[in-house]
Amino acid sequence: MRLTKRGVAAPTALIAVGLMLTACGSRAGDESVVGSAASCVDTSGDTIKVGSLNSLSGTMAISEVTVRDSIRLAVDQINEDGGVLGKQIEIVPEDGASDPATFREKAEKLVRQDCVAAVFGGWTSASRKAMLPVFENNNALLYYPVQYEGLESSSNIFYSGATTNQQIVPALDYLKEQGISSIYLVGSDYVFPRTANDIIKAYAAAHDIEVLGEDYVPLGGSADFSTILNKVRSASPDAIFNTLNGDANVAFFREYANVGLTPETTPVMSVSIAEEEVASIGVQSIEGQLTAWNYYQTVDTPENAAFVAAYKDRYGQNKPTSDPMEAAYTSVFLWAASVESADSFDVDAVRDAAGGISFDAPEGTVVINGDNNHLTKTSRIGVINSEGLIDTVWESDGPIDPDPYLTSYDWAEGLSGN
Template identity: 90%
Template structure:
């Protein structure tokens, strides 16, 4: 897999957003200062520490354990290839326990006590937003590997998962092209689903798609979906747009089948279900359903063949790969390339050197946009097959430039970044 740096011309609309942006639609001014706390990263020895912060327990463990595993795989491969600037990477692992407060606590520990050079991890937007002030106030780096709702760009976070225009908007475009004229929204009750659904409703209004209902459940697999899915059945939408996270998806699809709904007549478009979750839900309950991501195990590239083989050799032939774990894996290589481009582990130097750094990732070539710390990414719509893998049925013509504030869409005006 090749690592290079390219000159990348950011779209004018993206440039206008500016480098210094913070949480959900807010923008910090040029007077923002970093390094409020002096870095304690030790670069004097033969090793360099990084943090791996994922939910290894709780409702999100179904998704995040494999992200931890893919980070470890990337680190081992980099160490075998000589490390980073001649130093071997030492991983300090922590459990966010599916709790945003715990993610913040562990992020503080990794940055202030363990003195790591970067942290890789997080999944839910609630966990990311809980960690964001830690990384900004300490001028530290977080590499966040999961698709999210957009409307954010922090100078201390590199977003290696999709932003809205690289996943949710293409998913809606696909449904529209398939003749969908009505949808029902079901999601977990936290930042990502609620913000994503605000964006979906704005798109729907502009594209003559009727939203027939909108329901949320706690971020827990204990949720009872019988009432919600009976409402869906009565509303008779053309499709369901699913922003549930974690093991709540298991209960959702079990009840979906129980009430007699089928993919052929009421398809579900999911944006947080990948190959790992399919296995937990059960193929019989989810075959034929739609997903929107940037990567599937079935992507046909030499880089992906090597990645899948290495992952299965390490963790078991029955273990699938998925989009968030591929994005996490990719982010470790991008960090190394940015450090080596900078010739330093210093956060300001790494950030200043990152724009234009590219990597021939399993999903295809990705490039860091230096204006907003997101990646160019290819969008893919998939259908879950009978083996539990996901087949691509549509993909974008090439990598899509990140537009986290949706500045290129008139219908998104007023959502938080326009």
């Protein structure tokens, strides 16, 4: 059965997964659309094109190849169930090559030359910000699947990963509840870590947590962490807050062990390390460390059991699932439901129909907030176990409404996006 406006039947491979269409909300920020370029999306045939734009090479390939795979899985399942508005989805894949300029170039190609109805992808905030003008100027849609620093809302981007109050703030709340009174900040040198750390410092100042140091390494390439981690050891913080991205985490955790730090004495809270990165880093280097996400492979829901089984059947029994993969997978179903609700592939119609649409995702039920194009999401803190998976040690009482500008927190006044 194909997707319909009244309700959405689950794909055969996901028997328990359902979509529920509810009342529409307004577009993000209610601002007027910047773009004026005419759409070249072709809806006359039996297929509809979408773009998949992920880093298949470079420093971020460690994380993004599997996101590409989960997008393919979602598209195949929707196609098996009849497609979208009776059309089969055709993926046009592109490699962002871990380079923001390349992401922008490939996004322009997908929208202007390949004439895709939507693009799924991006990881770093630098890649997202590089692509944002392309989607706004051409009034096209990007579905961005990764947690990020917040302080942004675009009518042309749907954010299916966590915003700050759904990941970073709960991570800080958890550390505070564990008695942490001092932290050291380590991150990659680009938009997300620097903005996230500004938010962390504002939180720390309001909650009597001392920030003992703040260091960054370039994104990409081999980083030498010996100096930084010797500084960390000398400062003796209660915990490290880690906003490193990509393969720098491999060198970081190996050097962390070399200088004698342990999860028992100096735990690390990471917000960009999921199951796929654990495997690349090596479980022996990271077991016992903390993570903050909205989804883990170990989440116990029927929808997740079906998702994990389908992914492993497709890509290998030794392949783990992770939060960005699940968010990307979910975003394809949300786009399809929005199209069905709008009864159109037109960007304005899809955007206006999206608010209030929900999906029983592997992580739990998510709902599109029509005011800011973010999702309600359940927050989870996890500990990496000896098998390389992540066990939940704390989760929010239910889905948290997205607050990308942190307007509900007095301590966040004065913060602004980059």
